[in-house]
Amino acid sequence: MVRRAAAIVPVLRAHAAWGDEHRRLHEAALEAMADAGVLRLRVPAEHGGHEADLATVVGVIAELARGDGSAAWTAAVWAISTWVVGQFPDDVRCEVFAKPDVRVTGILSPTATAEPVGGGVLVNGRWAFSTGAPQSHWTANAAVLLPDRTPVALAIPLVDLEVVDDWHTTGLRATGSVTTVAQDVFVPAERVLRLAPVLRAHPHATAPMFRAPFMPAACATVGAPAVGLARAAVDAARGSASPSGLREATVLADEAEFHARRTAAVVDLKAVDGEEWTPEDRAGVRRDLGEACLRARDAVDVLVGDDPALHRIQRDVHALNLHAILHPNANLERYGPVFPGGRQDS
Known part of the structure; x- marks a missing residue:
């Protein structure tokens, strides 16, 4: 799945400026994502989906963002929402998923x-x-x-x-x-x-992707575009950025990816046996989400210059960092109460 996503990066990149101008994704981008199986990432296997684990989801979404941040963010939201529909009764799932590559x-x-x-x-x-x-x-x-x-x-x-x-x-x-x-x-x-049962973990679910609670899984998913945008900035700046700037941005992009992948790994590992989620586990996910977004933003800011593609990438990564769930400061506050030595009443 990740290789398929990487293969359509040139298509997404070629139409990113069009999407930025028209405020919607180009039809060619939608077709490419459908052909690559992106729209079936979190569709249950019984309905023709990939029922992908979070490591795969993060890898795919990050690759999409190397081509276009908007395509990656939209694919992330579609993946989360199809996961929600997967918890509706059988007849509803059949109705929704009857359309191939439903969005x-x-x-x-x-x-x-x-x-x-x-x-x-x-x-x-x-x-x-x-x-x-x-x-x-x-x-x-x-x-x-x-x-x-x-x-x-x-x-x-x-x-x-x-x-x-x-x-x-x-x-x-x-x-x-x-x-x-x-x-x-x-x-x-x-x-x-x-809604309450939808958001909770279901440790005895047949499909591992339904054994994780909503918020950690969603956090892992929506953090992935930041990783890809940092990589996109490094790609775009090769040949124009200073060696020191390129090195610094690459390190920051690596750090963003580390945090995003760690979150996905935690969710997937706990889903195997339907492990219980502690407050510390949940706070750790929010910490990693905030750190991934912060480092991705810093990586892009190191490289931004006169290139229009870099300008778009910078605008996209800054928009991500302003999202209520992704904002680094908000996530750090979530982590504060469980940090060793931290105040439990904060």
Whole structure:
């Protein structure tokens, strides 16, 4: 899978500037990712997917980012969202995964309401930052189920939602991370799933990828684009950067990759036997996520010059570092309470 991803880097790189200008991925990039099997990374094997472990996911997403950071970020979100759909009942999975290389986006912040009606729920609300929504087929969005406001996950076809074109940014422009809106959208009961069990580990699941809790697996996935962007900057700067700058950036890129791969290795190892996750384990994942993003950003900043490709890479890696989950400072704060000698009440 990683070799296949590496093989399409030239295609993604060739269309990255187009995507940056038009704020969506080029069709050639989408076709290349589908042909390489990228869109089936976290689809269950019984539905024709690769059911890939996190080491593979991180390797693939990092390679994609060497070609285009936006393609990598979008693929990461699609991988996470297909994993969420994999926990819905059989008939829902069959419906969603019936389409080859289906693209599923999702927002698990419950910023909508789901009101029970006959046979299902009526959904109203909006979800900001819906990555790849204009080019997706389904969403796995969250809402609060009335009247007790229990968080639920909803599988909704994109055609049932309004797409608001409000993604005007300097970085990761081609992700098309727009707002989606539901206005009296009916969702049948089988496509409504309580969110809490989705986020927990399932140590006795048949597929190892479902034995890990959502957040560590998601963190490993979304940290991978930073690694690839650091590598992309080094690739782009060869022949123009000073030897000392290139050395420094390469070391920083190596360090970013170390942290990303360590997270994936921890998730995969614990998934083998369905090992329990401790607060220290979870904090360690957040530490590595923040450090990977920070070092990737520093690697790019060492090399940035007049090259337009480097400018785009820099904008993309800085956008990543501003994400609420990826921000290095926020992740360091998560790690603080479990650090040896740290305050437990912080």
